[in-house]
Amino acid sequence: MLSNIGIGLVYSILALSFLTIYNAHLDLKIINTTVKKIIYKLSLFQITFTILSFFTLILGFINSDFSLVNVYENSHTTKPLFYKIAGTWGNHEGSLLLWVNILVLFSYLFLIFNHIHNKKFRLYTLIFQNILIIGFVIFLLFNSNPFNSLYPIPLEGLGLNPILQDPALAIHPPLLYVGFVGCSIYFSAALGSLLSGYNGKLFAKSIKVWVVTSWCFQTLGIIVGSIWAYYELGWGGFWFWDPVENASLLPWFAITALMHSLIVLEKRNVLYYWVIILCLLTFILSVTGTFLVRSGILNSVHTFASDPSRGIYILVFLSLMIFAALTIFFTKYKKETYDFNIKSKETFILANNWFMAFFLATVLIGMLYPIFLDVLSNIKISVGPPFFNIVIIPLVVPLLFLMAIGPKFGWIKSQKKIFYKILFLILGSVIINLFIFNFFGKYSFLSNLIFIASIFLILNSILDIKKFINNKIKLELSRIISHLGFGLLVFFIGINHQFSLEEDFNLKVGEIKKTNNYEINFESMRIKESKNYKAIVGNFKLTNLKNNLVEYLDPEIRIYSNPETLTYEAAIETKITSDLYLTMSNVSRSDYYNIKFQKKPFMIWIWISAIMIALGGFVQLTFKKNES
Amino acid sequence: MRVSILKIIIFSFVFFSLFVLWQGLKKNNNYDTKSLVGARISNFQFTEINNVNKSISEKDLKNNKFTLINFFASWCLPCRTEHKYLINLSKKKIKIIGINFKDKKKNANNFLKELGNPYNFVGKDSDGKASVLFGVYGIPESILVDNNLNIIKKIIGPIDQNQYNEILNLIK
Numbered sequence: 001m002l003s004n005i006g007i008g009l010v011y012s013i014l015a016l017s018f019l020t021i022y023n024a025h026l027d028l029k030i031i032n033t034t035v036k037k038i039i040y041k042l043s044l045f046q047i048t049f050t051i052l053s054f055f056t057l058i059l060g061f062i063n064s065d066f067s068l069v070n071v072y073e074n075s076h077t078t079k080p081l082f083y084k085i086a087g088t089w090g091n092h093e094g095s096l097l098l099w100v101n102i103l104v105l106f107s108y109l110f111l112i113f114n115h116i117h118n119k120k121f122r123l124y125t126l127i128f129q130n131i132l133i134i135g136f137v138i139f140l141l142f143n144s145n146p147f148n149s150l151y152p153i154p155l156e157g158l159g160l161n162p163i164l165q166d167p168a169l170a171i172h173p174p175l176l177y178v179g180f181v182g183c184s185i186y187f188s189a190a191l192g193s194l195l196s197g198y199n200g201k202l203f204a205k206s207i208k209v210w211v212v213t214s215w216c217f218q219t220l221g222i223i224v225g226s227i228w229a230y231y232e233l234g235w236g237g238f239w240f241w242d243p244v245e246n247a248s249l250l251p252w253f254a255i256t257a258l259m260h261s262l263i264v265l266e267k268r269n270v271l272y273y274w275v276i277i278l279c280l281l282t283f284i285l286s287v288t289g290t291f292l293v294r295s296g297i298l299n300s301v302h303t304f305a306s307d308p309s310r311g312i313y314i315l316v317f318l319s320l321m322i323f324a325a326l327t328i329f330f331t332k333y334k335k336e337t338y339d340f341n342i343k344s345k346e347t348f349i350l351a352n353n354w355f356m357a358f359f360l361a362t363v364l365i366g367m368l369y370p371i372f373l374d375v376l377s378n379i380k381i382s383v384g385p386p387f388f389n390i391v392i393i394p395l396v397v398p399l400l401f402l403m404a405i406g407p408k409f410g411w412i413k414s415q416k417k418i419f420y421k422i423l424f425l426i427l428g429s430v431i432i433n434l435f436i437f438n439f440f441g442k443y444s445f446l447s448n449l450i451f452i453a454s455i456f457l458i459l460n461s462i463l464d465i466k467k468f469i470n471n472k473i474k475l476e477l478s479r480i481i482s483h484l485g486f487g488l489l490v491f492f493i494g495i496n497h498q499f500s501l502e503e504d505f506n507l508k509v510g511e512i513k514k515t516n517n518y519e520i521n522f523e524s525m526r527i528k529e530s531k532n533y534k535a536i537v538g539n540f541k542l543t544n545l546k547n548n549l550v551e552y553l554d555p556e557i558r559i560y561s562n563p564e565t566l567t568y569e570a571a572i573e574t575k576i577t578s579d580l581y582l583t584m585s586n587v588s589r590s591d592y593y594n595i596k597f598q599k600k601p602f603m604i605w606i607w608i609s610a611i612m613i614a615l616g617g618f619v620q621l622t623f624k625k626n627e628s
Numbered sequence: 629m630r631v632s633i634l635k636i637i638i639f640s641f642v643f644f645s646l647f648v649l650w651q652g653l654k655k656n657n658n659y660d661t662k663s664l665v666g667a668r669i670s671n672f673q674f675t676e677i678n679n680v681n682k683s684i685s686e687k688d689l690k691n692n693k694f695t696l697i698n699f700f701a702s703w704c705l706p707c708r709t710e711h712k713y714l715i716n717l718s719k720k721k722i723k724i725i726g727i728n729f730k731d732k733k734k735n736a737n738n739f740l741k742e743l744g745n746p747y748n749f750v751g752k753d754s755d756g757k758a759s760v761l762f763g764v765y766g767i768p769e770s771i772l773v774d775n776n777l778n779i780i781k782k783i784i785g786p787i788d789q790n791q792y793n794e795i796l797n798l799i800k
Contacts, residue, residue, distance in 0.1 A: 295653055297649065311653045312650070322642055323639075326638065326639065330635055371649070371652045372648050372652075374652065375652050376648065381760060382760060504702065504735055505738075506738075506742060586708075587742065590742075594708070
């Protein structure tokens with residue numbers, strides 16, 4: 001039943017896309033300023049049907065309707081309602097439906113909210129967006145249909161992978177999808193702009209909101225994924241340079257570069273073609289990332305059951321997208337002349353672009369090189385964290401400096417006074433760094449530079465806040481918050497990296513271990529029963545020998561029933577200055593448990609500063625709204 | 629003219645990249661165990677974890693009818709679950725070489741003290757670079773080699789009862 005409704009709805013989305021393209025095509029020939037009513041209506045129907053199709057699938061999951069293959073494979077009657085719903089997008093087919101939803105949603109919103117812009121530009125954008133929708137709906141229908149039915153209907157489902165049963169992971173995919181798929185709209189808009197000749201400042205204005213929105217969601221999505229890894233994977237780390245994490249970084253670098261170049265285009269009416277390239281690149285990289293993750297060409301914790309036909313489809317679609325984009329770009333490309341002053345703001349904004357391009361290239365090479373090498377010469381290698389750390393971290397130092405200095409320079413030309421201020425602040429940063437170095441611990445030369453640069457950016461941003469309170473230039477605030485967030489992020493990651501403690505040992509119930517100023521007492525053990533798992537819970541009493549503060553931590557070993565899996569849940573005590581992190585695992589055929597104890601300073605501040613980066617974007621969105 | 633050369637370069641580069649990705653898809657799982665089985669292991673050398681003067685290389689394997697090379701670390705939880713099978717295997721007609729992967733010497737020794745030492749030789753690979761030569765992607769992984777240095781079986785992930793039985797069948 002649900003299967004038929006779902007498939008019917010998806011077919012109607014497809015039909016509506018064709019109708020929209022046809023009508024938009026007809027409307028292009030009419031010379032006036034208003035888009036035909038019928039196109040609005042078609043779009044409204046399309047978004048309604050799309051959302052309905054998604055709700056149909058959610059309904060299937062809520063009711064555990066195992067006549068749907070997708071529900072059968074990814075759900076179970078005993079799962080809590082929340083995870084039944086989250087299961088909808090926790091699998092390949094369901095997430096593809098979410099993907100289509102976001103494509104349609106952005107198509108509709110762009111049509112509605114951009115009515116002041118050129119008609120031809122809007123129609124072309126709509127046409128390209130609907131071509132994308134058609135491509136993905138066909139993929140959904142013929143390769144990855146979430147509404148495929150199953151007969152005879154099984155009584156019970158196979159269940160959702162327990163490591164995905166986590167609140168952070170339930171919201172992680174939707175956030176990322178809004179971020180990544182949201183890029184589609186300015187991919188279409190870029191092509192629309194090239195074809196309609198609607199360029200320059202006005203084009204920048206028309207896509208800015210969408211760029212900032214998708215940037216915010218991408219940033220948040222990446223952070224939530226990282227938080228999940230920290231809490232759930234039980235290694236105490238939060239970034240692993242895993243191929244999928246890298247895949248999410250690729251479009252993020254492009255979009256960050258785009259967001260900055262867009263300011264130049266909006267203010268100075270230059271860099272139009274560069275902005276177009278970044279618009280196209282961002283979505284192409286999103287799809288490339290999806291291809292790498294879903295096709296099974298890379299192995300990673302995130303890999304869904306891989307299916308080569310799926311990979312071929314995405315690859316064909318990706319090729320079509322790239323070649324169409326390149327062809328349109330080159331037929332419309334005209335040489336631009338730049339007249340930049342070296343000390344102007346534009347130069348610094350472009351510097352941001354160089355850094356982003358470098359990071360992007362590094363991560364892309366790190367991801368693709370093993371694949372290329374394997375295909376071309378049959379040699380298997382793996383590129384891991386050391387590569388990325390060595391190449392990327394040193395360049396963070398100049399980036400931090402530029403992030404602090406860049407915004408100080410005015411448009412086109414700037415003053416000398418700033419120079420002394422900068423010198424003064426650098427001195428301040430060096431002194432603070434020396435203080436940390438002397439009183440808390442020694443670290444390498446590079447770490448010294450990282451600390452100095454991040455403190456410099458933090459100090460600068462704090463002074464900027466003071467200036468903002470006096471002057472109230474609203475758009476500056478978002479920049480200050482994001483840059484301050486980035487400075488703090490690098491600073492706290494540095495501190496966390498330098499001063500983390502880690503101990504690994506075995507204990508049995510009743511034993512006490514003294515380590516790193518802590519006394520760890522394995523007091524007792526109990527069994528906990530929950531709806532979808534059983535758990536062995538260890539009760540630990542931690543005494544800080546310095547100040548006799550007592551902490552209780554209860555790590556768990558969970559045995560999930562559907563599918564049967566063992567997971568190790570870390571017990572984490574989060575405080576303002578540090579996290580205490582404790583995991584336990586069973587040692588076979590003995591009473592001992594393996595305990596991993598970590599003290600990680602300023603963990604919470606890493607999350608806060610990362611969220612601050614995203615917050616800057618949201619601040620800009622709200623101010624934009626007020627302005628218009 | 630310059631633009632058109634640039635165009636050709638960009639188009640061919642994109643085409644080439646997409647072609648390679650397509651070929652990559654056909655490879656059907658980069659880390660498939662099957663592709664390694666039947667191949668000969670390459671030359672290697674590992675030093676003993678507690679004694680830098682002792683080392684092992686591929687030549688030493690020629691004296692054993694069968695050798696199981698097992699990659700493990702003290703921090704690796706699944707390594708604990710497979711350890712009992714290694715202990716049982718060590719009582720059979722097979723030599724087992726343990727390669728301690730990205731680990732601290734102290735922790736590795738504690739690990740072996742606690743769970744027992746099934747290994748005839750424990751080599752160290754503290755930065756994990758040498759293990760890459762064996763196509764090790766994550767640990768635990770084990771490679772079964774015969775006296776001609778041919779790889780008979782590769783096990784990714786912890787050894788379980790089925791794989792244990794399979795190994796016993798292979799070395800009969």
